[in-house]
Amino acid sequence: MQSCEFVEPMLSDYLDGQLGTDDEARVEAHLAVCARCRNLADALRSDERALVSWARTLTAPADMPLRVLKALGLSRQEVQSRRLAYVYFASLALGVALVLAAVSLPVASAATILLHFALAVVRALFALPWAVHAEWLVVLGGFSLVMLVLSLTGLRRALRWTRRGVVWR
Amino acid sequence: MGRIAAAESTARLEEGGPTLADGGDARLEQADLELIRRARQGDPQAIETIVRNYQSFVYRTAYGILQNAADAEDATQEAFIRAFRSLGRLREDRTFPTWLARIAVRISLDMVQAKARRAQDPTEEIHGSVAGGEDAASLRIDLERALAKLSPEHRTVIVLRAFHGLEYDEIAEVLEIPIGTVRSRLHHARMQLRMYLSGERGDS
Numbered sequence: 001m002q003s004c005e006f007v008e009p010m011l012s013d014y015l016d017g018q019l020g021t022d023d024e025a026r027v028e029a030h031l032a033v034c035a036r037c038r039n040l041a042d043a044l045r046s047d048e049r050a051l052v053s054w055a056r057t058l059t060a061p062a063d064m065p066l067r068v069l070k071a072l073g074l075s076r077q078e079v080q081s082r083r084l085a086y087v088y089f090a091s092l093a094l095g096v097a098l099v100l101a102a103v104s105l106p107v108a109s110a111a112t113i114l115l116h117f118a119l120a121v122v123r124a125l126f127a128l129p130w131a132v133h134a135e136w137l138v139v140l141g142g143f144s145l146v147m148l149v150l151s152l153t154g155l156r157r158a159l160r161w162t163r164r165g166v167v168w169r
Numbered sequence: 170m171g172r173i174a175a176a177e178s179t180a181r182l183e184e185g186g187p188t189l190a191d192g193g194d195a196r197l198e199q200a201d202l203e204l205i206r207r208a209r210q211g212d213p214q215a216i217e218t219i220v221r222n223y224q225s226f227v228y229r230t231a232y233g234i235l236q237n238a239a240d241a242e243d244a245t246q247e248a249f250i251r252a253f254r255s256l257g258r259l260r261e262d263r264t265f266p267t268w269l270a271r272i273a274v275r276i277s278l279d280m281v282q283a284k285a286r287r288a289q290d291p292t293e294e295i296h297g298s299v300a301g302g303e304d305a306a307s308l309r310i311d312l313e314r315a316l317a318k319l320s321p322e323h324r325t326v327i328v329l330r331a332f333h334g335l336e337y338d339e340i341a342e343v344l345e346i347p348i349g350t351v352r353s354r355l356h357h358a359r360m361q362l363r364m365y366l367s368g369e370r371g372d373s
């Protein structure tokens with residue numbers, strides 16, 4: 001027959017099934033005859049149950065994945081915004097190249113443009129001032145400037161709009 | 170996922186038996202390892218899935234240690250950010266759950282210390298919505314009060330063992346302490362919690 005002082009420090013291990021068979025048998029023999037230690041063991045058991053059921057009521061905020069992605073700079077919105085910017089600048093470069101090609105080859109067919117596209121872009125850079133009359137050059141420049149401002153404003157708005165969205169996926 | 174990811178305690182006490190019914194396998198499956206590999210390359214979808222799988226585990230750990238929802242949310246977010254930023258330094262992918270738990274515990278304990286330096290009474294920090302009926306609510310408040318009186322170290326072992334049902338060797342690994350220390354710390358934490366709870370509820 002073990003004393004309470006001997007058994008009490010073993011209860012925690014006992015409840016976790018951490019005791020060897022001999023010690024476990026000793027604790028069980030004591031619990032069978034000692035109401036005080038039995039009550040303590042029961043109370044410890046119910047504490048554990050209470051902790052488990054309480055823990056289950058604790059839930060992380062549903063937007064935690066989004067928060068983490070945002071903090072890492074990887075949210076879908078940010079990735080989309082970046083992609084939109086790439087597309088915009090690629091289109092801008094293509095547009096500029098096409099305008100230059102058209103200026104250097106005003107009456108060429110589509111096939112010719114395709115064939116001489118790369119060459120034309122380079123040549124256009126030099127040919128531009130002589131290709132058209134100065135007045136038209138000014139009109140073209142002004143028109144391009146207006147289009148550039150308009151598209152930049154549009155891009156800014158589109159970026160702000162995609163960033164404001166909080167729905168991931 | 171392993172026990173940590175599932176965050177569903179397998180505590181044997183729930184079944185009423187004296188021994189832990191250990192059905193869970195702490196090792197990660199191939200799909201989990203693949204997710205970690207993709208997350209390391211910055212794949213947002215993999216990161217999102219990992220956060221979803223582990224957020225309960227991390228949040229409950231943080232809440233148990235910090236005892237308040239706002240701090241627990243901050244600690245959870247911070248733990249994931251730190252984990253993904255330093256994922257390149259994790260050598261063995263299979264240890265991810267233990268490693269993440271270690272980060273979560275460390276951040277939570279640091280926050281507790283920072284708060285203690287600002288000299289706040291932890292018992293005044295108890296708030297948050299209460300789930301369940303009248304009895305469940307009062308039990309929960311008793312539990313929170315009693316837990317708040319424990320030292321952060323004692324709260325931590327209670328959380329890892331009771332909340333998550335981790336084995337002693339797993340707790341030892343997360344906290345980087347000897348298994349004997351886990352054993353004695355858990356014993357003292359439980360006895361103290363019992364003492365405070367019997368004081369709160371007025372039973373023996």
Ligand SMILES: [Zn+2]
Pocket residue numbers: 003004007030034035036037038
């Ligand atoms: Zn006894």
